[in-house]
Amino acid sequence: MAVRRARRRYTDVVQFMKEYNETLKQGGIFLPPESYRGKPEDVAPEIKLDLELPFVGRVGPIQAQVVHRAPDGGLGLRVNSYPTSVKKAFQQVFEAVDRMREYFVSSGDLIPREKVEEMIAEKVAALEAEVATRAPVPSAEQTAEDRRVSVIPNIEEMARAQSGSMANRSFRDMLLQLAVNKSRGLVVVQHGNGAIHYGFWDRGGPVGWRAEPLDESEVLGVLLYRSKQITKEQLEEALAYMSERQCRQGEAFIEMGLMTFPQLVMVLGKQVEYILQQVMKERDGEWSFYEMDRLPEQFLPPPLKVPAMLYRALARHASKLRPGQLMQSLHDQSSMYVNLATIATDMLDEFAFNESEKKLLEIIQGSPWRMSELFKVTPLNRTRIAQIIWAMAETGIVDFSSTEDRAQAIIRLRKRIMEKRRFVRSANFFQVLEVHWICLGREVTDSFARLQRDFDITGFDTALPEEMREDAEMISGYLKKAHGVLGNDGSRRAYRQKVIQPGTILQTAERLGQKGEVALMRKVYDEACVCFAKAVELDPENINYKKGLRKATAAAAAAAAEEATS
Secondary structure, three states, X not given: OOEEEEEEEOOOHHHHHHHHHHOHHHOEEEEOHHHOOOOHHHEEEEEEEEEEEOOOEEEEEEEEEEEEEOOOOOEEEEOOOOOHHHHHHHHHHHHHHHHHHHHHHHHOOOOOHHHHHHHHHHHHHHHHXXXXXXXXXXXXXXXXXXXXXXXXXXXXXXXXXXXXXXXXXXXXXXXXXXXXXXXXXXXXXXXXXXXXXXXXXXXXXXXEEEEEOOOHHHOHHHHHHHOOOOOHXXXXXXXXXXXXXXXXXXXXXXXXXXXXXXXXXXXXXHHHHHHHHHHHOOOOEEEEEEEXXXXXXXXXXXXXXXXXXXXXXXXXXXXXXXXHHHHXXXXXXXXXXXXXXXXXXXXXXXXXXXXXXXXXXXXXHXXXXXXXXXXXXXXXXXXXXHHHHHHHHHHXXXXXXXXXXXXXXXXXXXXXXXXXXXXXXOXXXXXXXXXXXXXXXXXXHHHHHHHHHHOOOOOOHHHOOHHHHHHHHHHHHHXXXXXXXXXXXXXXXXXXXXXXXXXXXXXXXXHHHHHHHHHHHOOOHHHHHHHHHHHHHHOOOOHHHHHHHHHHHHHHHHHHHHHHHO
């Protein structure tokens, strides 16, 4: 009996996108042997084909013609026209991929191609303009004595401007300070094993490194070989060329035709960045910085933008922290004001922020906010905000203070009172305290304390009109009344039953319980604890939620203990 049906499965979105661009959009489909039942010779000339697409599932049928039969049983199909439903399914896959791309772009893990091309074009143009003013590269006929040589200054004859230990963050702070001051000089890192790195800084960033003794893993040719940009044979040929012509490795690559001059400048810049990253991982040793009027040699790469490199590395680290661990690290700053640090004011552009980071900075610069308030006024989720704030604080972009500028405080208080008085009389107690109706007791307490601080007019009453003082006192009265009800577990649950449909409460508790179970299976114990705690809050008689909470709490404690001992 002739085979007239088949199914092509695409389990990998990358595989689907590749095949779509290569064959599918031209109406060609390759059918592996496992896509149909029976023998290849039993497949009819025309078949009905179903596709299983990532994010979408099964679509079809598609009328297809067999145009090729491979020896291994694979079939080549031709589709004259895809049905409308299949075209829509393709579009759904593309839209899902676009959403993933947008997420990774907004999180800073991905840079759009057009942005990369723009950055490369700008960098090459700047390099060409800069190189045009420098001395020409020596010819191959010149002797080694006539060439540029790598000179390490005698630091014993130089005045040390700064020094510190690699064991703390003083090295990172020094790097930022050099960037701010556009400093020129020599950074010396003496490692615990006796090795020394000499970093040459120009206009605030490193332009070259030298090491004693030489570290082969940092040599340009080795880095290019390890990144598969050149072959082992090409590397060996370049070493022989260097020995014969008495030239540098980069010059050998150019003269051998392995790369152009702009490409050399770019890979040298990558080499500088790589070595700095390796040096920053060191925790055993000392560092020093020596100011210099001029560097002992000319370096091809432009100064590395250290602030952007530091921030991006810390942002990546923050994205790998567990949400609970991240929030705990910022706990002491939750009630403090977030301010743009003085050191970052004149160099924000150097950090190369993505759109979400820029939006958060605009909010911080626009008005004084406590960190806990940023979670409410920023259109980002709590974890993403915490990641950005943590990375910015570690980089020195923002700092924290317990008080705010008096003039700014008055502006904020007036604005806050005007916003709150508009709805406080008609709002329910959850809205008055600015908490979700699913809130736990501790969330009520925290929000009440925060709002009490927000509307505290002590010390400002003479600076506020009489009407505004009365509004502040009225708001404070409503806050206390709402807290009196919601601050107690029993009365909070009873009040919830009055303002929220009982069916909605139970359905929400069930969803939270299910979400907690999923979090337990994924071993995201902090999330599981929160889900089960809120499920118990909504349905305190349900024994399954209580068991789930005990299990999640025990698992979280065990995980924390294991992490502490590892």
